[in-house]
Amino acid sequence: MKPIIGITTNYVDDDKFFMDLGLGALGQSYSAVAIDYFNAIKEAGGIPIIIAPTYDTDYLDSVLNLCNGILITGGNDVNPLLYNKNNNSKVGRVLKIRDNSDFYLTEKCIEKDIPLLGICRGIQVLNVVQGGTLYRHIDTNKLLDHSAVNSYKSIISHFIDVEKDSFLYEAFKTTRIGVNSFHHQGIEKLGANLKSIAKSEDGLCESVQMENKKFIVATQFHPEMMFEDEKLYLEIFKLFVKKCKN
Template sequence: MSRRPVIGIATQTLPGVPGERQPCWIMGRSYIEELRKVGAVPWVIPLISHDPDTLQEIFSRLDGVFITGGVDVDPSRYGEPKTALCGTTDPDRDAVEIALLQHALDRNLPVLAVCRGIQILNVACGGTLYQDVSTQVPAALKHDFFPTPEQPSRKYLAHDVTVKAGSRLGRILGDAVVPVNSMHHQAIKDLAPRLAATAYAPDGIIEAVEGTGSQYLVAVQWHPEELTETHPGMSRLFTTFASACAA
């Protein structure tokens, strides 16, 4: 039996509550489960940005990198002051994910990124973000369909995306137009030089990017882990990623 690929996933900070719990590093189960289902071994990475030597020991054991959704990227990472438009940030997560992505890019490791993941990837490669799409892009659609107690589903298909023909993403999804869920209020503003846009929302917001070379480097603005049971193309995002990691 061949060795299962090990895929690194950075965590996110859960602040402590005095008298109830100490600060924690957490990650959503759906990401872990989708990787496990396609034969990968998820390695959940603590946000020990103060200990780069230990991080590098973890990174050196990885066959691929998966970057998940979460809180906003701190604007200081792309040279802007943080405004009231920006929500909660997690500086330790930013630091660890940028280091993790740089490791993957330097060593040609496969990368799959979703939602916040496409944003931190763009920043790590030299791009910038809208701190809040609804106020900075006047003609934008509503993109922030976050779950609520009244409407808890993360599977709601908010809008279509148009996928670039001939792209890696296009070959994986198998469709030129794909309905997606949408749970973000930030998005790519200036695209990083080493990335190519491969899908757009009807309002022109970049919804997917990939690398310009041979590396498996794919990122989408939606949450495919919530749609694998209803859209075969979303499932193929994970199977092709795992295969690339195994190779």
């Protein structure tokens, strides 16, 4: 049987946004995620299922028992209080329900050695879970501007250098690869037991893996947005799904 991969989603309480699209009613909230994640897992040979953000840990435990792996997707900024920094005007909207849900799933995947792939917000969640910190807003006077928000999803924004002794190299078979970039935050201090396995030209960490685990890997870039135009980027999902079978 194909491995079942749980995909986390955003919590959206903007009822007007959906009503303007002719959907829903006043007072409704939604679980929403870009279908790129779903398509990447399916194309890589997994069975993707959607996980709504929730405070219900019994539900999340049931999902973990059902799934062979978890994909932590992009979305809202992580609350800076969770890595002992103050909130400020540069931080985007934070949502407690999403933080609680993602942190619980990540912690349990580490504890139970369930394969996990984190993307964008996912790498930041993993880093904070392990006691690391984030740049609340990347200083573009010192580092590249990583927030190419007006770019097409698969356009290469910059290049990253990949460590040979890493899952990322195992997937891509190259030490240098172009990536897209849609984030204004990033890893500052690396969390415990995490290894930086790729960096951008300015030295910012673009990917990590956890040592002595079956597959705990995260990227700051979005390979799910790129694989339809260039199949190479599907390889990280294929490796993830393969690890979920073992």
